[in-house]
Amino acid sequence: MSIAEAGEFGLIGRIVPRLGIGETTEIGPGDDAAVVSTPDGRVVASTDVLVEGRHFRRDWCSAEDVGHRAAAANLADIAAMGAVPTALLLALCVPTGLDIAWAEGLADGLAAEAGLVGATVVGGDTSASPTLTIAVTALGDLRGVAPVRRDGARPGDILALAGRIGHAAAGLTVLSRGFRTPKLLVEAYRRPAVPYAAGPEAARLGATSMIDVSDGLLQDAGHIATASSVAIDVHRDAFDLPDQMRDAAKALGVDPYQWLLAGGDDHPLAATFPPGAALPPHWRPIGTVRSGDGVTVDGKPWTGGSGWDHFR
Amino acid sequence: MSIAEAGEFGLIGRIVPRLGIGETTEIGPGDDAAVVSTPDGRVVASTDVLVEGRHFRRDWCSAEDVGHRAAAANLADIAAMGAVPTALLLALCVPTGLDIAWAEGLADGLAAEAGLVGATVVGGDTSASPTLTIAVTALGDLRGVAPVRRDGARPGDILALAGRIGHAAAGLTVLSRGFRTPKLLVEAYRRPAVPYAAGPEAARLGATSMIDVSDGLLQDAGHIATASSVAIDVHRDAFDLPDQMRDAAKALGVDPYQWLLAGGDDHPLAATFPPGAALPPHWRPIGTVRSGDGVTVDGKPWTGGSGWDHFR
The missing domain is CATH 3.30.1330.10 (PurM-like, N-terminal domain)
Structure with a gap:
């Protein structure tokens, strides 16, 4: 009907x-x-x-x-x-x-x-x-915790990530090229696996800033950097590249780090923590906060696209 | 730009x-x-x-x-x-x-x-x-008051209305026929004058049910009647017919009570109050609650359209 x-x-x-x-x-x-x-x-x-x-x-x-x-x-x-x-x-x-x-x-x-x-x-x-x-x-x-904003990151903090990243962007590329597999990536695009509990957990662990990565890690880390008046350096080696992602990237002629660093839709959480914070393993350190401004990858500007603009 | x-x-x-x-x-x-x-x-x-x-x-x-x-x-x-x-x-x-x-x-x-x-x-x-x-x-x-729902009207209650009604619907008809006046009606369509303070006031005055009239009085009174398992009779004589509305209705060949009883967009508030409730003058009695079901106008079914369906 x-x-x-x-x-x-x-x-x-x-x-x-x-x-x-x-x-x-x-x-x-x-x-x-x-x-x-x-x-x-x-x-x-x-x-x-x-x-x-x-x-x-x-x-x-x-x-x-x-x-x-x-x-x-x-x-x-x-x-x-x-x-x-x-x-x-x-x-x-x-x-x-x-x-x-x-x-x-x-x-x-x-x-x-x-x-x-x-x-x-x-x-x-x-x-x-x-x-x-x-x-x-x-x-x-909020259940009594202070809200974690974007503007509290300080030089010396650790940037950490909870949740899957790059999978949904890879799934979107796969679908847009007319394929339906690898299933891991396509399903990640269709159904995000958001680490919801990691948000309140980060607040309790003393996160100084936090953001949901919806438009790409570099762009969203950039929002933290701008709001906090700091520089953020992301460490490329901190990211696992699952076999299916590596294979799909090769087959499609795409740099898989473009998915990891600039892809959206997975909605992992990125947060900064004071140096020495004892983080559970699902909060993986992926970068560092320094004085300055802007976001770099291993100390250099990222030359791929940085994320999604909903009007372009 | x-x-x-x-x-x-x-x-x-x-x-x-x-x-x-x-x-x-x-x-x-x-x-x-x-x-x-x-x-x-x-x-x-x-x-x-x-x-x-x-x-x-x-x-x-x-x-x-x-x-x-x-x-x-x-x-x-x-x-x-x-x-x-x-x-x-x-x-x-x-x-x-x-x-x-x-x-x-x-x-x-x-x-x-x-x-x-x-x-x-x-x-x-x-x-x-x-x-x-x-x-x-x-x-x-809510500032400490109990929320006023749609399901508390009881036989014997008075139906009362706060705010302008029929004006926006008349303005919409005027505009849709290619006219730009009367200004009173056209401006009512463009800028509703919602009696916001009358809502908390009705709660404090003991309103047994309340609704915002967005899709037409008869339809929205019908939501109260259905939720409360009562009948509501609306009294046609209770409505003022401003000169500009009467003149526009005549010029356009429209029954002005169709605007008053079935027109939306003014967002007045309709509420039921226990019999004998002392209402300030801006809450005008416009009907009565009885046992039974459905909404009538002066005891009879309304034969015009009753309101707005956003898919028809």
Whole structure:
């Protein structure tokens, strides 16, 4: 059945039962607004939007995949402040001819990804539009920790990374060249594996700054460098190059470090820690903070592209 | 300058300085997420999306008008729960050829409307898109009152309305027929005058249910009737018909009660109160709650259209 046939309230009636009710949800979907408890006394909030043809293609990702990706992009922003996500809100703009099953799949993906951190979709809005567009807002709770901003890195700090990097960018290149394998890379693009718990953990470990890597490590490290008025040097040897990535890069004629250093969509967390901080192994040191400005790789400017501009 | 020429960070750099910083804003735009204080211990959150060609036309509304309308649609949802708005987040999808001045005007309109209630824009996201789309999320604080839902109306309650009604719908009809006057109606469509303070006030006055009238009074009263398992009768005589509305209706061959009873976009608040509640004059009684189901006008079904479906 198309969404035009179902109508606005038919669509909402099909989506809402798939969303569940979270522990912090006092009022969920169905009223003018949701009410979510904020035990910390502060709420962390972030919005990200995905536009068909720009952030996803329906022939490359299932509806569930797009739901996972839309939720992950937002939940990672909450984690990158040191907070625990609690709720999502969804603004869904759909072509009226779209099958309602696609919207149901999207809701399932959103709910499943949010469920990984105990969050739920608490509200939203829908409209017809020529362009399939998914805007998600995530809310989170700091649970008593101070939010970790971008502006606290100091010379001498260690830059560390938690989570997979370069995989999604490699998967995107693979898909854009018409291939469907290696599965590791394509699946990484379709379903990010975000280290959500590493965000609050970094806050407790004394991180001086943190960011979610959504547009490429060098670009996002650059945001920390600019906000903190420091220079950051990234160490190329710190990155593992999985066999499948190395092989795909060779077959496609791509420098795999372009994926690792400038690729987005995996949403690992990058944070700076004071020298000597005792980091668990999943926080891998990948660079150092110095005085100065800008981001270098092994002391030199990176000559590949540095990341994603959503208007170019 | 077009947005493509400015680039993503150029656009953000032009918008952010226009937004101001609110009293409840601990971290505003520029980090992974915003942090907003929630003194009540709960946050109220709602999302609404406007799509060009469906919710607005650039030849009928200035960029500032669209900003006012986008903010008002969301802030009214927060007020309709009995809460005070604190913050907005913006997801902005724009054709790359759009002049950056339009985005600046939009930001000015959003900030000005939010400023009416002491709220500010604390974060957001931007993307290129073939379809100009504005998704706004509003946050609010209950300041200790219980949220007013849709499901508490009881037989014997009075239905009351705060704020302008029918004006925006009349203005939309005027514009869609190619006219630019009467100014009262056209300006009402361009800039809603939402009675934000009436929301928390209704909560304190003991409102048993409340809704923001965004899709037409009969449809939105129907949401209260359904959620509360009651019937609602609306009294036609309770509505003032301003001269300009009467004249425009006559000139255009429209039943003006269609604007009053089924028109959207003014965002007045409709609430039910226990019989005998002492209401200030700006809460005008417009109907009664009975046992049964459905919404009637003077005891009879309304034969005009009842409201807006965003997919038809």
